[in-house]
Each structure stands twice: as C-alpha cells, then as structure tokens.
Amino acid sequence: MFTLDRENKTTREMRMSVVETLQELMKENDKVVALEADLGGASGFSKIEKTNPDRFINVGIAEANMVGVAAGLSVTGFVPFLHTFGPFASRRVFDQVFLSGAYAHNTMNIYGSDPGFTVGPNGGTHTTWEDVALMRAIPNSVVCDAADDTQMEWIIKEFSKLEGIHYVRGNRKPVPNVYKKGSTFELGKGNLIKEGKDVLVIAAGQLVSDAMDAAEALEKDGISVEVIDMFTIKPIDADLILKKAAGKKAVITFENHSITGGLGSAVAEVLADNGVGVELTRLGVNEQFGQVGTPDFLQKEFKLTADDLKAVIKAKV
Structure with a gap:
C-alpha cells in the first residue's frame, strides 16, 4: 500500500535510489549484476564498481554491446540491470533489446535516465521523447515511469523478481516527493x-x-x-x-x-x-x-x- 508524503520535499537523488537498491539486492542475490556504458559517474554506478567489483561491467561507449553482454549473462542465469541515458537505452539499442532480449526470451532490466526535459544542457541529441513508445512496442515488455525515489526503489526491487524485458525511466537528480518511504505498489495498477x-x-x-x-x-x-x-x-x-x-x-x-x-x-x-x-x-x-x-x-x-x-x-x- 502507498501513502502520500507531499510535505517532505527532501528526497534522494533518483540515481542513488537505483544504486543503493542494487547494492542491497546484490547482498541477497549473487546473480544480480550491473552494466554501464561509460556513465558510472553520471549514474552513480561507480559506487557499485567499488563495493561489488565482480558484479559490475563497464562496457564503454558501446550500448548495443552492453545489451549483447546482458543477453549472455541472462542465458547463464544472471539478472542484469543496465543503465545509460534514455535515448541510448531505447532507440540506440532497440534492435538488440528486441532480438537478443525479448525474442530470445532473455531478461533485461533497463534504467533509461534523464528522459525528456530532465536531460537539461545535454541537449537534443540526448533527449528522448520516444523511449516509452519504443519499449511499449516490444512484446510482453513492462514499461514504468517512476514518480519519485521511493517508487523507483520499489520498481527496481520488483524488476529483480521477474523474467523478461523491463524498462524504467527517471531523472538522475532529486525530484519532488510524492510517496512516503516504505510505500508499495503493484505493477500494472495505477x-x-x-x-x-x-x-x-x-x-x-x-x-x-x-x-x-x-x-x-x-x-x-x-x-x-x-x-x-x-x-x-x-x-x-x-x-x-x-x-x-x-x-x-x-x-x-x-x-x-x-x-x-x-x-x-x-x-x-x-x-x-x-x-x-x-x-x-x-x-x-x-x-x-x-x-x-x-x-x-x-x-x-x-x-x-x-x-x-x-x-x-x-x-x-
């Protein structure tokens, strides 16, 4: 169940919600791994590299290859979480996610950060107004848009329990609070x-x-x-x-x-x-x-x- 908390305006950065949740999941499940496309500083995934170096892979600026690596990890029983900016997590790698991910019945949990206007000074090349449209088109995919860090934490945990293609978009930085800490939700329910x-x-x-x-x-x-x-x-x-x-x-x-x-x-x-x-x-x-x-x-x-x-x-x- 969820409880609103609009009075508390101080929140974690969304990226830290993702990072800290993944670090928690890694303690519980030795199959959870994190992949990054040379944005560890921007995403905070560099913290995972320090705490769990054997569970972190930086593929460099090679997003399509990151999806291929994730597919291989999925085949061998791992639970991969991937991050890059929204346009590179969706339109740049769409064919790889569609074929190596969904079509091949692999599991990929994808965090596309800084969607839409939240991209700020990175400009038009880094702006994604179309990531939801692309990910919705993949058969049996799950597509989420996190309202705040509490909801993002819950989504990441929920994704870790599921098989298939899962996409969540969200700002890297703090956003206005909506829900009280500890709130829970249900996928597929508004x-x-x-x-x-x-x-x-x-x-x-x-x-x-x-x-x-x-x-x-x-x-x-x-x-x-x-x-x-x-x-x-x-x-x-x-x-x-x-x-x-x-x-x-x-x-x-x-x-x-x-x-x-x-x-x-x-x-x-x-x-x-x-x-x-x-x-x-x-x-x-x-x-x-x-x-x-x-x-x-x-x-x-x-x-x-x-x-x-x-x-x-x-x-x-």
Whole structure:
C-alpha cells in the first residue's frame, strides 16, 4: 500500500535510489549484476564498481554491446540491470533489446535516465521523447515511469523478481516527493492519489507531482480534479481508466514524452477500444526535438508545467 508524503520535499537523488537498491539486492542475490556504458559517474554506478567489483561491467561507449553482454549473462542465469541515458537505452539499442532480449526470451532490466526535459544542457541529441513508445512496442515488455525515489526503489526491487524485458525511466537528480518511504505498489495498477468529479488527469513520472500541484490549486477555484499516477504505462490499468473516466467532463494525460506512442496513446487506446466517448486531451510533446537548456527552462519551453496543465483543465470545464 502507498501513502502520500507531499510535505517532505527532501528526497534522494533518483540515481542513488537505483544504486543503493542494487547494492542491497546484490547482498541477497549473487546473480544480480550491473552494466554501464561509460556513465558510472553520471549514474552513480561507480559506487557499485567499488563495493561489488565482480558484479559490475563497464562496457564503454558501446550500448548495443552492453545489451549483447546482458543477453549472455541472462542465458547463464544472471539478472542484469543496465543503465545509460534514455535515448541510448531505447532507440540506440532497440534492435538488440528486441532480438537478443525479448525474442530470445532473455531478461533485461533497463534504467533509461534523464528522459525528456530532465536531460537539461545535454541537449537534443540526448533527449528522448520516444523511449516509452519504443519499449511499449516490444512484446510482453513492462514499461514504468517512476514518480519519485521511493517508487523507483520499489520498481527496481520488483524488476529483480521477474523474467523478461523491463524498462524504467527517471531523472538522475532529486525530484519532488510524492510517496512516503516504505510505500508499495503493484505493477500494472495505477494509483488513485486524488479524488475529483470534474476532470480526470492521468500522469506519470515526475509530472505526477506537477499534476497534484495543479489539481490542488484548482480546488480553490471550485474545479474538482481527480489524479491518477499511471506509473506502469505497460501493462496499463484499463479497468481503473474506464472506471474513473466515467462521468468526467474530460480526461487529460500529462507526460514528459511525445504524445505519440506514450501514456497519452495508451490511454486513448483503452478509451477507443471500449467505446468511451469522453473528451481526451494528450498534454505532452508534439512533433518536436529536444534542445539545450536547464530542466526548469525546458519544462516551461515544452509547456509541461503545473500552470500549463491548469490552463488546459480550465478550458475543459
């Protein structure tokens, strides 16, 4: 079960949540291994290299080879966790993950860091607006977007228990807190974190906090907004979407990703497949590439702030 904790703004860096959780898992399971593509300093995986040198492999700037190595480790019974920046963990290695991973029935747990505007000054070449779309297209994959470090820790632990292709995206740095430490979740189930009667907002990743900010502010204007944290984008919680969309004036998806193939598309598919006629607005990035800037600047530039969401909601009621 989960408990909200929006008062506590101090959180671990997301990357340290991953690193510390992997170090804990390595104590419990001698088959857990970590692979890195020359970003140990950026990811914090260099700490794993120091504490567990025999369970860490730095393949260098050779992401496709990293996936091949992970496939070999999986074949021999190991549980590989891979990290690199989001675009290199998805689009650069898509064929290898698809064939050497999914098609060959191997297990790979992939952490794609700094998705969307969180990439900051690394710019357009390092920006991924399409990683969810790519990973969703892989048969039987699991795709998650972590809202905070507590949820990231839980996701990493849960991935370690499963076989197959699992992808989680998340900022490397601290993000606004959403959940109390020790909260637990369920893969494939969304979290209803605020009830409301006028508009349903379905968000994922660090935008969950912004969605809550917008919803709470709009309550003062007499607008009742329901918020779901859809941290598992695949498999998506169709039952919860259908139940909570019923009777709403509008449904709005809110994601740090392209509106093509991401959370918005997944929700649209659920509504269309079930003949639900509620108005849907997908708030995300539309036909744009990334650019250089601070994360805060880029979030505003791509209109993914709480204020942007508030404006969209107000236009629907």
